[in-house]
Amino acid sequence: MLKRDDFTTQDPWRIFRIMGEFVEGFEELSKIGPAITVFGSARTRPGDKYYKLAEEITFLLANEGYAIITGAGPGIMEAANKGAKKGGAASIGLNIQVPVVQKPNKFITKLLDFRYFFCRKVMFLKYAKASIIFPGGYGTMDEFFETITLIQTERIEKFPVILVGREYWKGLMDWVKKAMLNAGRISKEDLDIFCIIDKPEEAVEAIKDFYSR
Secondary structure, eight states, X not given: OOOTTOGGGSHHHHHHHHHHHHHHHHHHHTTSOSEEEEEOOTTOOTTSHHHHHHHHHHHHHHHTTOEEEEOSSSTHHHHHHHHHHHTTSOEEEEEEOOSSOOOOOTTOSEEEEESOHHXXXXXHHHTEEEEEEOXXXXXXXXXXXXXXXXXXXXSSOXXXXXXXXXXXXXXXXXXXXXXXXXXXXXXXXXXXGEXXXXXXXXXXXXXXXXXXX
């Protein structure tokens, strides 16, 4: 057990841990080629329609030559890694060390562990050609809004941001339009940063269409 005055618990030492996570992440993920990042709830069960959709979409994307990146956990993450592995693509999991331990799913072919959320978030998007977002909770919403904020503010280049499940996202989209857009807090063009789909083929087509333009 570390003593309270151990230098490895102090902020200057944490800088080296942070650097280490970035260096390892850049080194490992720069080798994978084109990739798609998938977000969604860890609480989604295997029988859920969105679990099946995640597996189907990532299988199709694997056949298109894309690696799949997830947060390494269960639920949507597991389904996405399963589809990637089934399709013969690199199935990558970026695990996070949190007090409530997350066990990486068994379909991952390359696993990276992170102590810091912000390092992990950089890796989710740094090498992604698109982001596919399934129904989820607070974490999923954080990842969705951070991604579209980075695109809106031109901190990253625009790429496809695809929400899966019109039924799930309808309430949020209604609120965004009524509360944000109508009040002038976002522009109409900001709604074009992302799209919403229901079928696996629509996700693949959205990505193809974007890169064919």
